[in-house]
Amino acid sequence: MQSYYTTKAYAEAVVRRYPPGSAVPVAYDPAHPDVACLEPGVIGTCAPYFFIGLPLVGLGLYLAFVLVRIRNTVTIPPTSLG
Numbered sequence: 001m002q003s004y005y006t007t008k009a010y011a012e013a014v015v016r017r018y019p020p021g022s023a024v025p026v027a028y029d030p031a032h033p034d035v036a037c038l039e040p041g042v043i044g045t046c047a048p049y050f051f052i053g054l055p056l057v058g059l060g061l062y063l064a065f066v067l068v069r070i071r072n073t074v075t076i077p078p079t080s081l082g
Contacts (some may be wrong), residue, residue: 014038014039018038024038026038027040
């Protein structure tokens with residue numbers, strides 16, 4: 001089983017918030033019930049990748065838009081082959 005906690009101490013702190021016998025909402029994959037999450041959401045260690053990746057995706061979309069506009073406005077004169 002893969003763990004998404006950065007340290008054992010952090011994982012233990014999360015578990016302490018849920019005492020034995022208490023009702024706890026759990027998110028899980030119905031097709032694979034062994035894949036479950038006690039606290040769903042963006043994990044702290046993944047946040048930097050998200051905040052770096054999102055602007056890069058935006059930049060890529062912007063550049064694609066600009067290149068399409070340039071391509072549509074540039075005319076290439078016909079050449080005579082002969």
